Amino acid sequence: MSWQEASTMQLRTEFVHLARQEGVNIRQLCRRFNISPSTAYKWLNRFETSGAEGLHDQSRRPRTSPKRCADEVEQQILTMSQQYEAWGARKLKRVLEDEGAVMPSVSTVHAVLQRHSRVDPKAAEIKPFIRFEHEAPNDLWQIDFKGHFSLSHGRCHPFTALDDHSRFSLCIAACANEQRQTVQDHLIRSFRRYGLPLRMTMDNGSPWGDQTGVYTALEVWLMSQGIKVGHSRPYHPQTQGKLERFHRSLKNEVLQGRFFTDLDDAQRAFDTWRDIYNQKRPHQA
CATH class of the missing domain: 1.10.10 (Arc Repressor Mutant, subunit A)
Structure with missing residues (x-):
């Protein structure tokens, strides 16, 4: 016949029953039940206070947690x-x-x-990287179009400009196209407000251009203002890493899960967020 297994509660109840008998040797009883005297008196005190309920396991959570915030x-x-x-x-x-x-x-x-x-959960997958920046504001501007998206009426092509040194958002414009004149008009407004940069870096293709020995109308116009023009390496978005990171924030905090009726509606959202990004959002980098 196999031994009958006893639960923890049965053992505690049996111990307390035997320990409360007159003339019992508590330490000898402890050795029999393979427990320490301090544990034995803990069970006895609990039984005296709460009866059989006191023998159940109690929460081990501390009464106070000084390191837990209020x-x-x-x-x-x-x-x-x-x-x-x-x-x-x-x-x-x-x-x-x-x-x-x-x-x-x-x-x-x-x-x-x-x-x-x-x-x-995906935030932990982002790896740290080596950062670099130009020494002063207006040393370099990064410009590009964020991927276009649909509106109730037409499409929106967000044009963005970012200062490399400060990461200050110089422009977020809800545009109806990606043509040279559209870019030029928004750059003129930014130049009048923030001054001319020493250099500008941009992507390849229209309207930016990057054909050796051939300059686009936009490049000629920029160089006529005394601005040096550079382009990111093809298939290397990290060349304009700060602007790519800016576009990710724009997508996560403004565009994701939202739908805009027209360009004016999108521009209002851009203007509100740009103020938060420039004036309130901390930039730890």
Whole structure:
């Protein structure tokens, strides 16, 4: 006949029953049940206080967690995260501190976001890279068109210009096409507002141009303003890495999941976000 297995509760109940008998040797009983005296007296005290219910396993969660942020702080983080869904812990912490809030470490803010499913699982796949930048604003501008998208009426071709040194967004224009005159008109507005850059880098093809010995009308016009013109290497988007990263933010924070009726509707959204990007969004790089 096999031995009958006893549950933990049965063993504790049996121990307490035997230990409460008159004249029993507690330490000898402990050796029999293979437990320490401190554990034995813990069970006895629990039984005296709560009866048989006291012998059940209790939560091991600490009564206080000094390193866990307060509910009020956690709510501040979640509220800001809801307003800027694409931002991570570093940006949220910085903005909240700029507004006067006392924030825990970046890792704690990240833990709060993770606990409430506010962290994109793909974010961990992004690898760090070596950054470089020109020494001063207006040393170099990066310009390009963000991939076009459909509107209720027509299509939108976002034209963007970014300062290489500061990452300041110089222009986000909702355009109806990608023609030279459209680009030139928006650049004139940016030049009048921010001054002329020393150099400009752009993609290849129309209206930019990159044919050896042949200059496009846009290149000729830029060079006539005293601006040096360069092009990214074909099939190497990292040449304009800052602008590519800017386009990713534009997509995640403005375009994704939204639909615009016309160019004016898209431009209003661009203007609102550009102000946030330039004036509020922290740029840790």
